[in-house]
Amino acid sequence: xxxxxxxxxxxxxxxxxxxxxxxxxxxxxxxxxxxxxxxxxxxxxxxxxxxxxxxxxxxxxxxxxxxxxxxxxxxxxxxxxxxxxxxxxxxxxxxxxxxxxxxxxxxxxxxxxxxxxxxxxxxxxxxxxxxxxxxxxxxxxxxxxxxxxxxxxxxxxxxxxxxxxxxxxxxxxxxxxxxxxxxxxxxxxxxxxxxxxxxxxxxxxxxxxxxxxxxxxxxxxxxxxxxxxxxxxxxxxxxxxxxxxxxxxxxxxxxxxxxxxxxxxxxxxxxxxxxxxxxxxxxxxxxxxxxxxxxxxxxxxxxxxxxxxxxxxxxxxxxxxxxxxxxxxxxxxxxxxxxxxxxxxxxxxxxxxxxxxxxxxxxxxxxxxxxxxxxxxxxxxxxxxxxxxxxxxxxxxxxxxxxxxxxxxxxxxxxxxxxxxxxxxxxxxxxxxxxxxxxxxxxxxxxxxxxxxxxxxxxxxxxxxxxxxxxxxxxxxxxxxxxxxxxxxxxxxxxxxxxxxxxxxxxxxxxxxxxxxxxxxxxxxxxxxxx
Numbered sequence: 001x002x003x004x005x006x007x008x009x010x011x012x013x014x015x016x017x018x019x020x021x022x023x024x025x026x027x028x029x030x031x032x033x034x035x036x037x038x039x040x041x042x043x044x045x046x047x048x049x050x051x052x053x054x055x056x057x058x059x060x061x062x063x064x065x066x067x068x069x070x071x072x073x074x075x076x077x078x079x080x081x082x083x084x085x086x087x088x089x090x091x092x093x094x095x096x097x098x099x100x101x102x103x104x105x106x107x108x109x110x111x112x113x114x115x116x117x118x119x120x121x122x123x124x125x126x127x128x129x130x131x132x133x134x135x136x137x138x139x140x141x142x143x144x145x146x147x148x149x150x151x152x153x154x155x156x157x158x159x160x161x162x163x164x165x166x167x168x169x170x171x172x173x174x175x176x177x178x179x180x181x182x183x184x185x186x187x188x189x190x191x192x193x194x195x196x197x198x199x200x201x202x203x204x205x206x207x208x209x210x211x212x213x214x215x216x217x218x219x220x221x222x223x224x225x226x227x228x229x230x231x232x233x234x235x236x237x238x239x240x241x242x243x244x245x246x247x248x249x250x251x252x253x254x255x256x257x258x259x260x261x262x263x264x265x266x267x268x269x270x271x272x273x274x275x276x277x278x279x280x281x282x283x284x285x286x287x288x289x290x291x292x293x294x295x296x297x298x299x300x301x302x303x304x305x306x307x308x309x310x311x312x313x314x315x316x317x318x319x320x321x322x323x324x325x326x327x328x329x330x331x332x333x334x335x336x337x338x339x340x341x342x343x344x345x346x347x348x349x350x351x352x353x354x355x356x357x358x359x360x361x362x363x364x365x366x367x368x369x370x371x372x373x374x375x376x377x378x379x380x381x382x383x384x385x386x387x388x389x390x391x392x393x394x395x396x397x398x399x400x401x402x403x404x405x406x407x408x409x410x411x412x413x414x415x416x417x418x419x420x421x422x423x424x425x426x427x428x429x430x431x432x433x434x435x436x437x438x439x440x441x442x443x444x445x446x447x448x449x450x451x452x453x454x455x456x457x458x459x460x461x462x463x464x465x466x467x468x469x470x471x472x473x474x475x476x477x478x479x480x481x482x483x484x485x486x487x488x489x490x491x492x493x494x495x496x497x498x499x500x501x502x503x504x505x506x507x508x509x510x511x512x513x514x515x516x517x518x519x520x521x522x523x524x525x526x527x528x529x530x531x
Contacts, residue, residue, distance in 0.1 A: 002023055002024055002025045003024050003025065003047040003048060003069075003305040003306070004024070004025040004026070004027070004045065004046050004047050004048070004067075005019050005024055005025070005026045005027070005046060005047065005048035005049070005050060005301060005305070006026075006027050006029065006032070006042070006043070006045075006046040006048070006049050006050070007019075007026060007027065007028045007029065007030065007050045007051075008029055008030070008032045008033035008039060008049060008050070008051055008054075008055045009030055009033045009050070009051045009052035009053070009054050009055050009074070010030045010052065010054075011028075011030070011050060011052070011074060011294040011297075011298070012290070012291055012294045012295070013028075014291065014294070014295060015050075015074075015291075015294035015295050015297070015298040016028045016298070018295060018298035018299060018302060019050075019298055019301075019302060022302040022306060023306070024048075024302055024305060024306070027046075033051060033052075033054045033055030033056075034054055034055075036056065036058070036060070036061065039055065039061055040060060040061050040063075040064045041064075043061055043064050043065045043068065044064050044065060044066050044067060045067065046065075046067060046068060047067050047068065047069050047070070047305055048068070048069060048070045048071075048072065048301050048304075048305055049065075049068060049070075049071045049072070050071075050072045050074065050297055050298065050301060051071065051072070051073055051074070051080070051081075052073070052074050052075060053075065053077065053080055054080075055080065056080050057071055057080065057081040057082060057086065058082055058085070059082055059085040062082070062085050062086060062089045062091065065089065065091065068089070068091050069090075069091060069092065069304070069305065070091065070092045070093075070094060070301055070304050070305065071086060071091055071092070071093050071094065072094045072095075072096075072297040072298075072300055072301040073093070073094065073095040073096070073297065074096055074099075074290075074293040074294045074296070074297040075095065075096060075099075075100060075284055075293050076095055076096070076097050076100065076104075076206075076284070077095075077206075077234065078093060078095050078314060079207065079234070081093055083314060083315055084391075086315065086387075087315045087387055087388055087391045088388055088391055088392075089388065090383065090384065090385040090386075090387045090388040091387060092304065092310060092313050092315065092316050092387055093313065093314045093315050094297065094300050094301065094304075094310075094311065094312050094313050094314070095297075095312055095314060096292075096293040096296040096297050096300070096312060097153060097312055098153065098296070099289060099292035099293035099295075099296045100283070100284035100286075100289035100290075100292065100293055101153050101154050101157055102157060102289070103283065103284055103285075103286045103288065103289035104154050104232060104283040104284055104289075105154050105155075105157035105158045105161065106161075107232050107258060107279075107282060107283045108154075108158050108202050108204070108230055108232040108258075108283075109158065109161050109162070109165075111230050111232060111256035111258065111277055111279070112141065112146075112200055112202065112228070112230050112256065113141070114256055114277045115228050115230065115254040115255065115256040115275060115276075115277050116138050116139050116140070116141055116200075116228065116254075117136070117138035117139075118136045118138055118254070118275055119277075120277050121136065121274070121275065122136040139199075141162075141165050141166075141167055141200075142165060142166045142167070143166060143167070143168075144167055144168070144199040144200060145167065145168045145169075145170060145197055145198050145199045145200070146158075146159075146162045146167045146168070146169050146170070146198060146199070146200045146201075146202065147170045147171075147172065147189075147194040147195070147197070147198030147200065147201040147202070148162075148169060148170065148171045148172070148173075148186070148201075148202055148204060149172050149173075149191070149194070149201065149202070149203045149204065149205060149214065149215075150172075150173055150203060150204035150205035150233070151171040151172075151173040151176045151181075151184070151186065151204070152173065152175075152204065152205075154204045154233075155171070155173070155202075155204030155205075156184060158202060158204060159171060159184055159185075159186050160184070163185050163186075167200075168187075169184075169185070169186040169187065170186065170187050170189045170193070170194045170197060170198060171184070171186040171187065171188055171189070171194075172188075172189055172190065172191045172193075172194045173188075173205075176188055191214075191219070192222060195219060195222040195223045195224075196222060196223070196224060197224065198223070198224070198227060199224070199226070199227060199228070200227070200228045200229075200230065201215070201223070201227060201228070201229050201230065202229075202230040202231070202232070203215070203230070203231045203232075203233045203234075203237050203238070204232075204233050205233060205234075205237065206233070206234060207233075207234035207235070207236050207237060211234075211237060212236050212237070213236070213237070213238070213239050214237050214238075215229070215237060215238040215239065215243070216239050216242065217239050217241075217242035217245075220238075220239065220242050220243060220246055220252070221242075221246070221251075223251070223252070225250075225251055226252075226253045227251075227252055227253065228252070228253050228254040228255065228256070229243065229252060229254075229255045229256070230255070230256045230257075231255075231256075231257050231258065231259055232256075232257075232258040232259065232283045233259060233283075234259055235259040235260040235261040235262070235263060235265075236261045238257075240260070240261055240268060240269045240270055241269050243255060243269075243270065244269035244270055244273060247270075247273050247274075247275075247276065248273065253275065254275035254276065254277075255270060255273075255275075255276045255277070256276070256277040256278075257270060257276070257277070257278050257279075258278075258279045258280075258281055258282055258283050259281055259283070260281075263281060264280070265278075265280070300312060303321055307321050307324055307325070308324040308328070309321035309323075309324045310324075310367075315387055316367075316370065316386060316387050317364060317366030317367045317370065319364055319367050323363070323364050323367075326363075327363050327364060327367065327368070328436075329432040329436045329437070329438060330360060330363060330368060330415070330432055330438075331367065331368060331371045332371075332438055332530075333415060333430050333431070333432055333438035333452075334368045334369075334371035334372045334375065334415055334417075335371045335372070335374060335375040335529070336375065336430065336438055336440075336452050336528055337372060337375065337415060337416075337417045337428050337429070337430050337440075338371065338372040338373060338374065338375020338376040338377075338378075338417060339375035339376070339378060339379075339526075339528055339529075340375075340428050340440070340443075340526065340528075341375075341376055341417055341419050341426055341427075341428055342375055342376040342377065342378060342379040342380075343379055343524070343526050343527075344426060344458070344524060344526075345376075345379075345419055345421060345426060347421045347422060347423055347424075348396075348421060348422070349376070349396075349398050349419050349420070349421055350397075350398065350399065350420050350421055350422065351398065351399040351400070351401065351419070351420040352372065352373060352376065352393070352398060352399070352400045352401070352417065352418075352419055352420075353401050353402075353403070353417070353418040353419075353420070354368075354369060354372055354400070354401070354402050354403070354415065354416070354417055354418075355403045355404075355405070355415070355416040355417075355418075355429075356368070356402070356403070356404040356405070356413070356415055357404075357405050357406075357407060357408055357409070357411070357413055357414045357415070357416070358405075358406065358407035358408070358411065358412050358413030358414065359407070359412045359413030360413035360414060360415050360431075361404035361405060361406070361413065362413075365402055365404065367386070368415065369390075369400065369402060370386040370387075370389055370390060371386055372415075372417055373389040373390055373393050373400065374386050374388075374389035376389075376393075376417075376419065377389045377392050377393065411431045411441065412431075413431060413432075414429050414430060414431040414441060415429065415430055415431070416428070416429035416442070417429070426444070427442075427443075427444065427445070428440060428442065428443050428444075429441050429442040429443075430442075430452075437451065437452075438452050439451060439452065440452065440486075440499065443458075443488070443497055443499070444460075444495075444497065445490070446488040446489060446490055446495070446496075446497055447488055448486050448487070448488040448497070448499060449486060450484070450486040450499045450501070451484050451486075451501055452501075452528055452530060453483060453484065453501035453502070453528065453530065454527065454528055454529075454530050455501070455502050455503070455504055455505050455506070455525070455526075455527055455528075456499060456500060456501050456502065456525070456526040456527075456528065457498075457499070457500040457502060457506050457523070457524070457525055457526070458497070458498070458499055458500075458522075458523075458524045458525075458526055459471070459497065459498045459500075459514070459520050459522065459523050459524075460495065460496070460497050460520065460521045460522040461495075461496055461497075461498070461519055461520045461521055462493070462494075462495070462496065462521070463489045463490075463491075463492060463493050463494055463495070463496040464493075464519075466519065467487075467496070467498065467519060468485070468487070468498075470514070470517055470519055471485075471498060471500065471514070472485075474510060474513055474514055474517075475500075475502070475506075475510070478507065478509070478510045478513070480502055480503070480504065480506055480507075480510060481502065481503040481504075482500055482501070482502055482503075483501045483502060483503055484500070484501035485498070485500055485501075486498065486499045486500075486501075505525060505527065506525045511523055511525065
């Protein structure tokens with residue numbers, strides 16, 4: 001059955017057609033996103049949800065989204081999506097961070113010109129029949145110092161444009177390296193230094209717990225007299241009450257805001273103040289940008305639903321279509337390894353340690369980690385998946401560590417998973433053969449070669465004669481067919497294991513008969529999703 005997508009906001013017809021051309025069943029209902037009750041009623045019918053900013057994806061909506069696999073936001077901001085709730089539900093949240101970069105950066109530059117030359121007020125005055133040349137004395141941008149808070153994708157473009165305007169650019173960004181700052185031609189500084197030196201300050205960071213009110217009253221009071229503040233990023237980054245006070249006092253010479261702490265902004269402390277330019281969240285509002293992000297989100301969602309490729313996800317590692325194809329068998333292996341340990345472990349898990357060797361170490365380890373953790377978590381939470389598993393593990397306080405190494409043995413690559421509990425460590429390793437089939441190659445340090453089947457039986461015992469006969473005879477007498485039988489031992493007469501691949505689940509009475517022989521230390525039926 002073809003995946004089904006709901007478009008609940010106004011996306012272009014071209015974007016909707018992309019879904020159809022890719023073989024995806026799509027319902028284009030551009031007004032349903034504003035009706036939370038209707039959205040909750042129908043969301044359970046869809047595998048994907050394509051939105052802009054009007055649709056609010058709340059925990060209540062997600063509660064009804066039993067089929068939903070991916071939410072695609074045509075644009076950068078995902079404030080209207082409860083990402084924690086989506087992750088717990090196992091739903092990927094994607095955005096389109098590059099489709100409107102140029103547009104938003106250009107708007108910031110335009111706002112900077114507007115506040116520097118008081119263009120909106122001068123225009124209104126002239127329209128009113130006045131000719132107030134002396135009233136609207138502006139300042140040049142050339143030679144001024146611009147402080148850029150956040151030098152990522154959009155901030156980086158603003159830096160480039162500002163340098164072309166012959167401005168000196170200071171950049172505050174904890175993730176900006178000295179080398180990249182040098183390549184950009186900007187001076188990397190701390191926030192207090194930027195505040196004290198900048199003639200203009202523009203913000204280009206997301207709204208997070210760390211960035212909320214980054215320009216607080218205290219920070220604004222550290223700015224140099226006559227500074228002009230531009231915010232085309234997110235409402236909530238600036239204390240608007242404090243900024244209004246400093247505008248009234250004359251400490252801040254002007255401000256240009258495209259975003260506000262409460263939107264739609266029908267009332268705000270900045271309104272009606274002189275030399276404050278306000279626009280209604282127009283940063284991404286150009287014909288080109290709206291089309292670009294709509295097309296991009298349609299392509300991204302289609303790729304994921306049809307091939308498993310993950311692009312621009314906010315709650316899962318990105319995986320290209322090529323990676324998804326090559327890594328497919330390894331992702332399955334990682335899940336099987338996790339599932340084996342998860343089914344074998346009854347006590348709480350403290351840590352998960354994952355070793356990648358050879359070819360496996362060269363792959364997308366974040367995605368493989370998610371598959372391992374999902375496999376482990378499925379025993380206690382059958383609905384967990386690659387998205388929700390890391391969230392569940394974190395909630396339980398499980399520490400996850402990853403190690404990679406060059407090829408060290410007979411296999412081109414392998415994955416080894418070890419879990420640590422209060423009472424023991426348990427490990428299993430596996431690889432993918434050239435036929436693309438995952439194999440278990442080591443359990444508890446004992447080498448084996450076992451194909452993975454939907455139904456398996458794992459036993460441990462002392463290495464003594466009669467084990468194979470007992471297992472075979474008991475299974476045969478009870479109508480359980482063995483597809484594959486793998487043995488391994490630590491040493492002659494030492495600990496030994498058997499792993500049987502059987503055609504159907506081993507019935508409980510058969511397990512009881514094997515236990516009654518007294519020959520086995522442990523007998524455990526296992527199930528794997530090999531589809």
